[in-house]
Amino acid sequence: MITLHHVPQTRSMRSLWLLHELDVPFEVQTYPFDKTLRSPAFLARSPAGRVPALELDGEAVFETGAITEILCERYSPEGLGRLVSHPERSQWLIWVHFAETITQHAAALTQQHVALRDDAMRSPIVMKLEAARIHKCFAALEARLGGRDYLLDGGFSAADVSVGQAVYLARFFAHLEGFDAVAAWYDRITERGGFQASLPKAGEHLFDAEFFEPWPLPA
Template sequence: MITLHHVPLARSFRVLWLLEELGQEFDIRYYSIRDVSMRTPEFLALSPAGRVPVLEHHGAVWFESGAIVQLLCETYPEAGLAPKPGSVERARYLEMLGYAETVGCLLENLNLNQVFLRPPAKPSAVVVKLLNARLRAALAAMEARLEGRYLLASGFSAADVAFAYGFELARYYVDLDAYPRLMTYWTRLQERPAYIRARARDGQQDIYTQEFYPVPEV
């Protein structure tokens, strides 16, 4: 009844993790960014830009991770993973869902330059340096703002699921030790049973071939 279309270590991990937090039973259909499995007419009928995540949910088909996160929180309100409209923390919560994609898009552009360009094409050192600086600035701003155990003062929420996915991937491009509060927060999230279950189902990633991608020499 619930099927997640997923690429290991991709944004679809947000939905995988949230479904585990919600205690839902679901199947996973695995894809790779490195082949044409997301360019078939069948997949494009589910996801217009040929991207993951897609969630098939009791007959409905949803794409865009931020929308899916929100729809799941609305579908299972008893889990209390999103502040209700009109509540004090609603604005902070929605901001963080959007901010997660600010980070996600920086990572996507770094991936395009540093991971997916094939010779003879070469990444622009200037563009990579700029993207890297923007990623560090986006994380530093969160480092300065994070005061409690989670993004929202009231506790764990779907905003953590959305944002932390990007923080985890930033390790391929920046030194995460520069963000000690975010590191402590991130360690706390990794200890959650639902996160551990989600990681176990994530699959073998075939995106990154290096542990770290330094900025190329200009």
């Protein structure tokens, strides 16, 4: 049995989307974005107190890249995954893990815009730097996706799920204007039922705005 421990609009959305794409039976336990994840019971599943945490046949699995590799190897090694012997294996691994490069910048901006409640704690310099770093990631994706429908020539895979969810988060802080190939790819993959099923339900949203502008620097 599979149980996903999930906070809407966080990294665990990546694993939720993948599970829907795999079309395997699973359960979801949803948590708020608060100190609930610091409880001893949750820390036994994910020692850093972060989502996602996955229970897979009684074993605790954490870290999205590891979860993606394990689920694909078990349930879709030649579909959403790529076997070790597959010529696209290295590119599959690169892009599955590139998702976290994007997400670290989105996470920093989530902290600045959402988690910090006191305006005096926010840093306009950090906001501008991290938004610029997201645009650098978009540029890398643009170069990869030029002339391609998906990140891999062999078609849609878990690499698109991983990076697509990272771009979903990043778009709260950085626009896709000027990245035409990325925008077309993003529209293509987010039409999928698996993505739509992973979106937050009413009342579950972490973000209270569709876009967070960087704060202006002091005059």
